[in-house]
Amino acid sequence: MFSVTVRDHIMIAHSFRGEVFGPAQRLHGATFVVDATFRRPDLDDDGIVVDIGLATEQLKAVLGELNYRNLDDEPAFAGQNTTTEVLARTIADRLAERVAAGQLGGGARGLTGITVTLHESHVAWASYERALPGSTAVGEGTA
Known part of the structure; x- marks a missing residue:
């Protein structure tokens, strides 16, 4: 299996519901370094996993939807704790939508999985x- 990883970061504010979160129940900020790894079993006709430039652009665009936001105010997260795990899934799903829409280039059709x-x-x-979609890779989610 081949993979390519691109990296960026986000800064958000949020709070959590539930005693398990202790003081994090109060509004607080978080800065995350975000890695997006794209996988495929074989390289495309150009000898690459995915266009690194396009992957970087699309990760930046997805993160731009979250950056400098209070996630408690975002309708997409209404009624749920925006834990690190939830944010990783959200970013992966949004990247998968962009792969399906062709925003990572035609060669990205051969991708079988994403890890965020x-x-x-x-x-x-x-x-x-x-x-x-269309792969037999391990993992869940649909675009």
């Missing part, structure tokens, strides 16, 4: 891995 990892710090991170 949000690094909360140098010692803690969470990931979400999903298959892309």
Whole structure:
């Protein structure tokens, strides 16, 4: 399996519901380093997994929808805790939609999966891995 990873970051504000979150129940900020890894079993006709420039652009665009936002005010997250895991899934699903729409180029049709990892710090991170439509890769989700 081949993979290419691109990286960016986001800064958000949010709060959590539930005693398990302790002081994080109050409004607080978070900065995440975000890695998006694109996978496929074989390289395309140009010898690449995906166009790194397009992958970088699309990750930046997806993150731009979240950056500098209070996620408590975002309708897409109404009624749910915006944990690191939930954000990783949201970003992966939004990238998958862009792959399906052709925004990562024609060669991206051969991608079989995406993994998004949000690094909360140098010692803690969470990931979400999903298959892309038409693939037999491990993971869940639909575009």
